[in-house]
Amino acid sequence: MVMDLKGKVALVTGGAAGIGKAYCEELLKFGAKVSICDIDDSAGEDLAELWRNKYGPNRAIFCPCDVTDYPQFEEAFQMTLQKLGGLDIVINNAGIFNDRFWELEVDVNLNGIIRGTLLAQSFMGVDRRGGTGRGGTIVMTASTMGIVPNPAVPIYTATKHAIVGFARAMGDQFHQSQSGIRVIALCPGPTQTTTTVESMRSALLSDKYDALFKRDLASMNFQSAQSVGQALIHVLQKGTSGSVWAVENNQIPREVKFPVNYY
Numbered sequence: 001m002v003m004d005l006k007g008k009v010a011l012v013t014g015g016a017a018g019i020g021k022a023y024c025e026e027l028l029k030f031g032a033k034v035s036i037c038d039i040d041d042s043a044g045e046d047l048a049e050l051w052r053n054k055y056g057p058n059r060a061i062f063c064p065c066d067v068t069d070y071p072q073f074e075e076a077f078q079m080t081l082q083k084l085g086g087l088d089i090v091i092n093n094a095g096i097f098n099d100r101f102w103e104l105e106v107d108v109n110l111n112g113i114i115r116g117t118l119l120a121q122s123f124m125g126v127d128r129r130g131g132t133g134r135g136g137t138i139v140m141t142a143s144t145m146g147i148v149p150n151p152a153v154p155i156y157t158a159t160k161h162a163i164v165g166f167a168r169a170m171g172d173q174f175h176q177s178q179s180g181i182r183v184i185a186l187c188p189g190p191t192q193t194t195t196t197v198e199s200m201r202s203a204l205l206s207d208k209y210d211a212l213f214k215r216d217l218a219s220m221n222f223q224s225a226q227s228v229g230q231a232l233i234h235v236l237q238k239g240t241s242g243s244v245w246a247v248e249n250n251q252i253p254r255e256v257k258f259p260v261n262y263y
């Protein structure tokens, strides 16, 4: 399936920085309009203005949006539809790395993605009234830690494994045939963003995990956020519903195959 992104409307959570910002920029280059949904009002407003100047007056908006706050998240969907005139792609990307504040981490990383997916279904589903009724695509940012566990960050790992399972289940043909919505998970490996190594170390559940985390970090290669943005375009063009993709070391993304089948 080749998706023409020109004129498509994409809502991106966590779009004001890091990987989300890179997704927005690549989508804009391919002719899409973007709705930056983020808790960082100042960065989001500034970026939207910058991109309106660069790509055109109706190409980017900012919507204040905390993915842990369902009513505010819903308002962001409504504002996107109203101001950009449609909704075709929802990128559930907002995430934090903080096992010390693990309840918040679960609420942002997992519950936030569930909220965004349920909202995307009601605003894009062909089986729903009140939205576009046109179907669309949902992409969820998981992590390579959603495929291979990292014992230094067990709760972060759990949220990302849950996202992979959620994308595979929601992307099943059963759901796609009812809603007309394709669901894909994208799993970046270590990526240079606004997250710092120091902030990550202070976010470990126990100081006892520090040496293990440091050892893992030493063997990590950090790719650019732009290469993850480019990977998004690749999976939008090539990904089937329920597929899971990994992107590491600035390479082209590869589909992850799950050999085990219990049914």
Ligand SMILES: NC(=O)C1=CN([C@@H]2O[C@H](COP(=O)(O)OP(=O)(O)OC[C@H]3O[C@@H](n4cnc5c(N)ncnc54)[C@H](O)[C@@H]3O)[C@@H](O)[C@H]2O)C=CC1
Binding pocket: 013, 014, 015, 016, 017, 018, 019, 020, 037, 038, 039, 040, 065, 066, 067, 068, 093, 094, 095, 096, 097, 108, 141, 142, 143, 144, 187, 188, 189, 190, 191, 192, 193, 194, 195
């Ligand atoms: N940086 C990395 O190495 C990797 C990151 N990821 C995932 O990519 C996603 C983005 O991470 P980064 O770009 O590294 O982070 P980042 O910290 O650079 O950017 C995250 C953005 O999300 C926003 N945000 C945080 N909490 C939010 C909330 N409750 N509601 C709405 N927006 C919120 C922040 O304001 C920020 O603009 C996360 O889901 C992360 O787990 C996955 C694999 C690797």
Ligand SMILES: CCCCCC(=O)CC\C=C/C=C/C=C/[C@@H](O)[C@@H](O)CCCC(=O)O
Binding pocket: 095, 096, 097, 142, 143, 144, 145, 188, 189, 190, 191, 192, 193, 194, 195, 196, 197, 200, 222
């Ligand atoms: C919320 C983001 C963390 C997500 C972590 C993962 O999912 C797996 C990747 C693990 C570590 C990533 C760390 C990222 C740090 C970068 O932002 C950057 O600060 C590291 C720069 C290191 C270097 O260039 O030497």
